[in-house]
Amino acid sequence: MAMFQGFVLQVILIVLISGSSTDQHLLPAPENISMVSINLKHFLHWDPVMVDGNVTYSVQSQGEFESVYMPNNWYEPENCQEISAHQCNVTDEVSATVLYKFRVQSVLGNQLSAWKELEPPFNRKTTLLIPPKIDLQVSELNLVVHIEDYGMNFQFYVFYWQKGNKNETQCKRINGYNTFAFLEKAEEGNEYCAEVIAHASPISKNSSSSDVVCVQVEERLNLFTGILCLFGVLLALVPLALAVWKSAIIVRYFCSPDEDIPDVLKEPDMDRRMLKNYYSLKDKSKEINSVGLHEDRLLPRK
The missing domain is CATH 2.60.40.10 (Immunoglobulins)
Incomplete structure (x- = not known):
């Protein structure tokens, strides 16, 4: 009987455990x-x-x-x-x-x-390797590249060339911790292009090539060229200034032409002498006019 009770308890325990697990x-x-x-x-x-x-x-x-x-x-x-x-x-x-x-x-x-x-x-x-984004720039005639940061497990191979001369492509390896790097000195007036491949060092696997990006290097005026340009501008302004000055003289002549001053006016103290003659003639004209008028009044009328 005790054995049977023990067996029943064991079965119940198993059922409970399996039930809880279920x-x-x-x-x-x-x-x-x-x-x-x-x-x-x-x-x-x-x-x-x-x-x-x-x-x-x-x-x-x-x-x-x-x-x-x-x-x-x-x-x-x-x-x-x-x-x-x-x-x-x-x-x-x-x-x-x-x-x-x-x-x-x-x-x-x-x-x-x-x-x-x-x-x-x-x-x-x-793992899928996707090529990074790349930005090609020119700073003070230095050709530099900025690469998307992929972390320390990567290296980048940058291929760059002058546009039209891809057969002269150059390559530079850049470590993952330095995503901004100098490539070479750029020449004024040229256009440069570049693309990059990412290399995952832990698995020795390369990505495909990134999109090609290009940048145009603008021509800059140096000091000597600037001085020559300034001198040329000044030379061009000289004839213009002479023409304006000559035109001003011609206009002034037509509006008020120059006349020679009579010699008599050039004598010293001429202005005072002219005033003295003027007042003496004025006094004489008064006397002549008064005498003529008096005599005219005394004559008998016919």
Whole structure:
């Protein structure tokens, strides 16, 4: 009898445990686990679980060594635990060019879904390399290039040439920490073009070539040329100034022509002598006029 009771209790315990385990896995697991990797930046994606409530997600990773020798050891990326987003940046988890396993679990309160693994495991060699943007500039007749920053894991190969002479293309290697670099001295009046290829050092893989960009180098006036230009402008203004001066003289002559002053007016003290004669003649004219008038009145009328 005691044995039978023990057996019944054991069965009940097993049922309870299995029931609780079944309840725990009622929450659906995330589906369509995928890795999007561009320029050595890795993002794990999955589809959201469509149930009522605030579902969160947790991610675990496992390297190739752990997968072979410690299959029960999984790492939990700090920024990928109980997050509401449907993706997570796992770049820091991928530190070697080997296979990595990733799995995702959905969480709702006390409910946990089963783990859903990424298939197949991820190798960073599959990352997609997109060529960087490039900006070609001329500064003080220095040809310089600015490249989009891809981080320390990259090197850049810049190919540049004078437009029309691509068969004389030159190449310069630039490290990822220096995205602004000098290429060569530019020649005035020439046009230069450039393109770049990104090289991912950890996986020894190159991107395709970027778009070709070109820049025109403007001609600058040096000091000697500037002085010559100024001298030429002054020479051009001299005839104009002479013509204006000559025109002014001609206009003034026509409006008030020059006449020679009589010699008599050039004698010294001529102005005082002219005034003296004027007053003496005026007095005489008064006397003549008064005498004539008196005599005319005394004559008898006929």
